[in-house]
Amino acid sequence: MRFTSERRLDDGVLEREFTLGEVPGLLWTPGSASAPLILMGHNGGLHKREARLVARARHYAAAYGFAVAAIDAPGHGERPRSAADERSRADLRRAMRAGEPVDDIVDGFIVPLVDKAVPEWRLTLDALLSLPGIGAPVGxxxxxxxxxxxxxxxxxxxxxxxxxxxFVPGALREEARRVGVPLLFLMQWDDEGNDRGRALELFDAFNSREKTLHANLGGHAGTPWFEVDDGARFFTRHLS
Known part of the structure; x- marks a missing residue:
């Protein structure tokens, strides 16, 4: 892990950019001597500096004392997109506009993304936990x-x-039955791009003994800010 920039923000949070091999990332740490770690993954097509992600990360660090890290997934943010990535994105947009089934497109795009991204997250986690002041448990x-x-x-x-x-492909819906950690699941009731019934079926599939569903009215980007604090309290309970 190589840090490429560092700045102290006005809320006291230290923000550092880093690279780990070809993976660029950001790390926000509070002023406290020791902080549990939250890995913050962006949604499809976004960037590690996407405004909503950065706002959540800074709030978690400044108000709740977490260290927070984000990396650009393959084909996202600063990382190059392959011709296959571009075709899949175009096919998905076209199918959604036409009201056509998207399952095959999602499977062909998301499963390879997950196969690449998860090992990168694990290597990033190894590097982050070797830094002073950052420790397990991890969210x-x-x-x-x-x-x-x-x-x-x-x-x-x-x-x-x-x-x-x-979008969650069928193969990962089966993997969801093996998820047993405490879970907070957020959904927008009127999400224009995602099926409500499929989201509820996915929530039901998780094997966690403690799982909580928060559903709010509004479209895809309309998650209310108070959910950020609810999420921080959830992590405080389980990572303290």
């Missing part, structure tokens, strides 16, 4: 498809908050 907050696989294969992830807006 994950963000894209559901990546989060399912990470919660299944990574024993250091002790709690997860998933956003139901992401």
């Amino acid at each position: 994950y907050s963000g894209m559901t498809a990546i989060g399912i696989r990470l919660a299944v294969v990574e024993p250091r992830v002790c709690a997860a908050a998933f956003f139901a807006g992401g």
